[in-house]
Amino acid sequence: MELLLFFVILILSLGAGLLLQWWPSRHHPMPTYPQRAPFLGGGLPDTHAWSRFHVRYYPMALLLIAFEMEMMFMYPWAVVYVAQGMKAVMEMGMFLAILSVGILYGWREGVFRWQ
Amino acid sequence: MNPPLAVDIAFILLALFAVYTGWRVFRTDSMVRASFFLLLSFIAVGAIMLLLSAMYLGAAMFFMMGVEMMVMALFMVMFMMNPAGLNPMMMVHQHRLAIGAGIASFVIVAAMALLARFPHRPLPADLQEVESLGNELLGESMLIFESAAVVLLATMIGVVVLSSQRGRYGNAGEGSMPPGLDPGGEPAGMPEKDDEDDGGHHHCH
Amino acid sequence: MAVSWLARLAACAPVPVFPALGMRGEEALYRLALSPEIKLVDSPRHASLLLVAGGVPPSMQQALRRVHDQFPAPFTTLWYRSTPLVELPRAAVTTVDSLDALPGALVESHGSLLRNTVGHSPRLLPDAPPHPWQGLGDDGHGGEGMMGGVPYGRPMxxxxxxxxxxxxxxxxxxxxxxxxxxxxxxxxxxxxxxxxxxxxxxxxxxSPFPRALAPVFHEAREQSVAIAALERARARHHLQALFHALHLAGLEGLARDALRLADRCPSGDIALLAKWFKTFERRMKRRGFFALHLPERGALRQEQAERLGGFAARAAGIDRDARTEDDGYRRLAFATITQQAGDTRARWRQRLAEIAQAFDLAARAQRDDMRTAQTDAVETPRGAWRDSRPGGTSPLLEDLLPGLEWGEALASLASLELAALSPWPREERAETQMGGAA
Amino acid sequence: MILDQLVWPLALVLAALVLGPYLLAVLDGLVARGLGLTRGPGLWLAPLRRGAWWLIQHTNVTEAPDGRAWRLAPALYLALAAGGLALVPWSRAWVATDIATSLVLWGSIEALATVVIFLQGWSANTHLTLVGAYRYVALGLSYILVSMFVLIGVALPAESLALTQVIISQQELWNVLRQPLGLPLFLIVGLAITFRGPFNLADSTDLAGGTSADVSGAQRLVWEFARSAMLVAFSGIATAAFLGGWLGPWLPGPLWVAFKMLAVLALLAWLGPAFARLTPEHCVSLMWVVLLPLAFVDLIWAGVEALS
Known part of the structure; x- marks a missing residue:
């Protein structure tokens, strides 16, 4: 039941978003090529913008993947935390301490700076 | 239980959607589109999990795949030629092998689904899925859980070592120099002779 | 009728204007930035009006045509002290020569554009892709191979x-x-x-268009002028430069405050100005303007700083200022301020310090009605003007910007003044008027 | 039964989806007025006028865009915002989507928002939008960890991942007091997910509008609307997680929720333009080196508090 309503809300808003874009422009002609050129203050590009884009934060992105895996363990842990008491504290403390080492190491090696 | 008919219809629609988007992954020219078609496919599978009352696994699926497909798109665009598919291209290689492997694995999995005898163990109605998962993590599977932390730490360090150009002593390409043992002294722990052009290999750790 | 109802609603919206600045067009920008009914935008895609302010040299008219054609319909053009492109029809052109009439004219144009009483601007350039491609080559993308060709009119x-x-x-x-x-x-x-x-x-x-200075700097080359007027003009110049940097940093409110302060500079009460400036500076620091500029970004080398002169040199630790040679300034016990780092952050610290110093000098000079003593060297905000005016130095960007991240590069650019000095002073009219209003 | 489970929650979500962004635009107008950017009458009409202008302006097309993805991105962003609003409990009975893992589902909405914002900048195939898109991903991948830690913090005393349980656990003391670091950190997440103020890396001024630089007309309307709607959804989650949701004397629950959401929105509308935009490099360092450890501290605090 809840999921049905969630789904209905998603579809309604998605449809509204698309309709709102499509309806006003349904009779508009295709813009001319000069209009469609990228805006560069009067200048022109040599090439398409799509390219092998040099992402400058790729080590951070990889670090995140590892860290996020670990976060997924934390949600179930949070639910039983109070019931399990000290045991949960110890276990998660150890777990997080190990992973903090990873972040500290990454920071030390300049992972969060632009490569 | 919920009205079974609606759940069945939703399941079939989502399954078809997952298969369709999975197929589109290999039919599109753009790496970004391919990544996000795969994401859509995973989302459909996650939604099926929600339908199966695996509330945590389903939501976690959205979460994980959202981040992971984003990172995958970044790297696909970085390293693939013609990443946006401006020119027509073929996403798949070795067609015959791929088709054969696909059919074979489909048949095996389908046979398992149809022929295997699944135990009939209806779950108690008041099963708290997330809690039982948490208790498992803090109970029998604790060792696995903690060793996962160590494995992830190893992953993190590996990632940093392999990908980070900037070491703590400066750029790796410049040939890093650890500080001396005494002020102004010889760099500590260096080999006798430093090979100047090591071709961008990292020795910053 | 829904459309006309929508159009009437949209006609009252703040007017989105994309300014294309020609020579000596800045005054229009500064005026419009303080007009609440105008919204200056940075992309033609967001605007209903193309405002061309100032003269556009013939070599740049093609670029202007390109910008013009990048506006989504409907839009129209307005020309402030500029000659409209000849191929534009009369209906799509409004010309304005008075700064005071400009905001009103823009509002009027926007309104009549939406009420369909003024013509939409037509497209000027031919509707053709940059390179022919359709149906050419082995895949119909105008070339060979996966990376070759000109798909959709451009190479990869x-x-x-x-x-x-x-x-x-x-x-x-x-x-x-x-x-x-x-x-x-x-x-x-x-x-x-x-x-x-x-x-x-x-x-x-x-290179950037030559920058016009306040007439008082030009007068100072010919005769003795009041130091107070000179220093007020200097503070005003730096405050206007600050507007661009604050806009770049996303601090729109503070950017407007800088312009408001600048407008009060020529005739406002100097003690009040200094007090307002102090508050302004404090707020700027608190809102993280300096944190935005990482240390060592955009740092000038010694010889580059020397070539640039002025505040940029002083920000790099070169203790040189033509004002020290002037007896009038000496009697005011003028001492140069310098920074060491020479990077973007140091340049802004230097400029802020020089604004504060300018207010201080102006206050003391005004009390005793001090005047400059020499005319053969004037320290302009752009650098010392001795035998020749400070020239353009934009080629040093080729050295300075590579290696910087995009935002850092633009911030560094905003902290520098690279344009040559215009041989003609800025017109005083606007200034006295704003002074009168303040 | 049907009325309580379907009709009222749906009506409330849709009302919040339509009214919320409008009220946020009015609040933004008030803040702009405070900064001296606009003045004169028409505070309440200004958002409608702007919207009308966007509806009239033609939608731009670029040379070789990924057309479908480009049009889909704003609509998907709006759908994600609506999904977030669906998770907000309006009262004990009126919750559109009351599932056991709504906190995780909100986390996945945050993760997917990054994808959608990237898509908006990428699909145009123009230079400035592309840089904006990649910049935002750096931020989007960083803030998500902070958000997860902070939300796990509120799950500890509730012993549940459901927002309704989180609210019920705040009956004695709201989480904003019980976990004082939580709400400030979470507000930063709110600014980041809608790229406002210091975290406006996607649509920044130095890129002439960033991912929006080549977007016009109705597409821009939907984009800006979705961006506001996302902040409204965020304020709903913040209300439930930290401000006790429907809890409050005298008034009915949904009204309390609405008031608290408005307060969060007003705070964010005021905070946004108060600070200079951070550089992407700064942002990433800030998130990982400063805010993530602070989120650790918050979690430990929450843990100690929950056991005592």
Missing amino acids: AMPPTEDLRDGLALDVLTFRLGPFFPLWPPGLEAEVILQGDIIQQFSVQS
């Missing part, structure tokens, strides 16, 4: 030989930016090569 980006930072050579994006890029000095045109968001190469193709 190709990898360079190396990368400045991490040696990972991926594709570079080569494009020419300007001369109407609103986030750097008007007239500057450059070929930029980006790898990721790092600038790999930057070559200036045309």
